[in-house]
Every structure is written in C-alpha cells, then in structure tokens.
Amino acid sequence: MKTRITILSENLVGKLVGSGEHGFSAFIETDRGNYLFDTGSGHSIVPNSLILNKDLRSIQKIFLSHGHFDHTGGLPEVLKVKGKVDVQVHPNVFSDRIAVHKEDERETKRFVGIPYKKGYLESLGANFVLNTVFTEVEKGIFLTGEVPRKTGFEKPDPRLFTEIQGKTVQDTFPDDQSLILDSEKGLILILGCAHSGMINIIHHVMDKAGKETFHAILGGTHLDFLTPEQLEESIIFLKKTKIEKIGVSHCTGMRAACRLHQEFGDRLSYGCVGSVLEI
Ligand SMILES: [Fe+2]
Numbered sequence: 312m313k314t315r316i317t318i319l320s321e322n323l324v325g326k327l328v329g330s331g332e333h334g335f336s337a338f339i340e341t342d343r344g345n346y347l348f349d350t351g352s353g354h355s356i357v358p359n360s361l362i363l364n365k366d367l368r369s370i371q372k373i374f375l376s377h378g379h380f381d382h383t384g385g386l387p388e389v390l391k392v393k394g395k396v397d398v399q400v401h402p403n404v405f406s407d408r409i410a411v412h413k414e415d416e417r418e419t420k421r422f423v424g425i426p427y428k429k430g431y432l433e434s435l436g437a438n439f440v441l442n443t444v445f446t447e448v449e450k451g452i453f454l455t456g457e458v459p460r461k462t463g464f465e466k467p468d469p470r471l472f473t474e475i476q477g478k479t480v481q482d483t484f485p486d487d488q489s490l491i492l493d494s495e496k497g498l499i500l501i502l503g504c505a506h507s508g509m510i511n512i513i514h515h516v517m518d519k520a521g522k523e524t525f526h527a528i529l530g531g532t533h534l535d536f537l538t539p540e541q542l543e544e545s546i547i548f549l550k551k552t553k554i555e556k557i558g559v560s561h562c563t564g565m566r567a568a569c570r571l572h573q574e575f576g577d578r579l580s581y582g583c584v585g586s587v588l589e590i
C-alpha cells in the first residue's frame with residue numbers, strides 16, 4: 312500500500328506554510344483512498360488543508376483518537392466541507408473531560424472534552440461508527456481499540472480527569488486509539504496523544520498485528536507531561552524495538568523531543584504542520 316501522511320494541524324509550523332495551534336491532525340493518502348486522523352482544535356484544519364493542497368472533500372473516513380478538544384474541535388469545520396462521512400470512535404469519546412491546573416495553591420478547572428454535542432455533529436453529516444477492540448477499518452488499516460495497560464512505568468497524566476455520574480475521577484482514557492497502516496516497509500503507527508502510554512500502545516500493536524517492525528511511529532507521545540523516569544524507561548524500550556523513523560508532534564514537547572533526538576539522531580524528526588512521510 313502506497314502511503315503519504317501529511318501533518319495538517321499541529322502546535323508548530325516548520326515550513327513557510329500554514330498556522331500552528333494546540334492540536335493534532337494527519338491527512339492520510341493511500342492507493343485505497345484518503346483518510347483523516349483527528350481534526351485539531353478547529354482553527355487551522357481548513358486553512359492548512361487549502362495551503363497544503365489536501366482536499367478534505369476526498370476523505371473516505373475520519374478517525375478520532377480520543378475525546379479531547381484539541382483532536383476533535385475541528386470536526387464541524389471538516390464536516391462543513393465534506394458533508395456525510397463515517398467518523399470512527401470509541402464510545403467514550405463523548406465523556407466529559409476536565410483538566411485541573413494548580414499554581415501557587417490556586418486550582419483552576421477547565422473543560423477539555425469534545426466541544427460539540429453528538430446531535431449537532433450528526434446534523435453536519437457525521438455518522439459515528441463505534442469500536443472498542445482492535446479493528447481492521449479498511450484493508451491494511453487498523454484502529455487499536457482499547458489498549459491494555461501493561462507497563463508498570465506508564466502512569467496517567469495526573470492533571471486529567473473525567474466526570475462519571477457527577478463525580479470527578481482520574482481519566483483512564485478507554486477511548487484512546489491509535490491508527491496503524493500496514494505498509495510494505497513495515498507498520499506505520501499514528502498516535503493521537505498516547506494517553507494509554509506510548510509503550511503500552513506499541514506492545515498492543517505488535518501483539519494484535521503479529522508484526523514487530525515499525526517503519527514509522529508518528530504523532531503525540533505525551534512524554535513532555537510525564538516524569539523524567541517515564542521518559543527514560545520509554546527510551547529504553549524504544550531502543551530495543553525495530554523502528555526506522557520516529558516523527559514526534561504535539562504533546563511530545565521540546566524537552567522530550569530533544570532527549571529523543573540525543574538517542575535516535577537523524578531517525579528522530581519533529582512532525583510540524585506540513586511535514587510529510589511518504590512510502
Ligand atoms: Fe492532545
């Protein structure tokens with residue numbers, strides 16, 4: 312399967328094109344059709360798609376990695392361009408999400424879930440398709456479904472909560488899904504925010520896909536928001552795994568990206584708006 316993946320929405324702009332925002336979206340072109348993985352937070356996806364010459368009307372399906380606003384907020388803008396389309400998600404994508412920020416004894420809470428009601432998105436053309444387990448969504452294209460938490464060192468982000476029956480509890484992100492493309496050069500794994508833990512996700516993919524060679528791992532790793540110990544443990548695992556290229560974006564952050572570059576050299580790149588991986 313020939314594949315070209317272009318970063319449409321991302322925190323940074325690396326070329327003289329497009330706008331940055333807090334969010335993530337990747338436009339995927341294959342010889343079997345075009346797809347969209349996440350939609351950013353909504354400010355940049357349509358203008359960036361025009362500048363980068365990626366026709367949102369051509370997408371066959373949208374996949375959402377999880378219910379945070381910075382991955383789902385662009386959905387209405389995309390639907391206004393595309394119209395009717397399948398949007399594949401885990402059923403928990405519509406859970407209420409809260410981020411708690413503490414600074415100098417002061418605590419602020421912010422709603423960070425999907426900013427639109429399901430009915431509104433459906434009125435714009437979204438047909439939600441639900442999955443909870445590892446699923447082949449198109450030939451050679453897979454969604455991870457729920458990811459078992461196996462590593463002891465990957466902990467949930469302590470600032471992120473959800474509301475269940477009126478109670479605020481730690482968010483465990485059952486809806487966190489990643490996308491896998493089975494290319495002739497090996498698996499390509501695209502992460503949203505990796506809230507399940509980047510290494511848990513890699514374990515799950517190797518187990519379910521029955522393959523251990525990755526041509527590329529792209530997207531948000533969330534490593535910047537976690538402990539230095541977790542970053543170092545993750546690097547130990549990544550160095551033992553057959554990964555040709557790592558293209559980090561979004562919630563990876565500068566500190567973790569620089570540390571990964573120390574270890575992986577030219578195999579590590581930063582996936583800014585307009586970055587392309589082509590096979
Ligand atoms: Fe994110």
Ligand SMILES: [Fe+2]
Nearest residue numbers: 377379504506
């Ligand atoms: Fe997130």
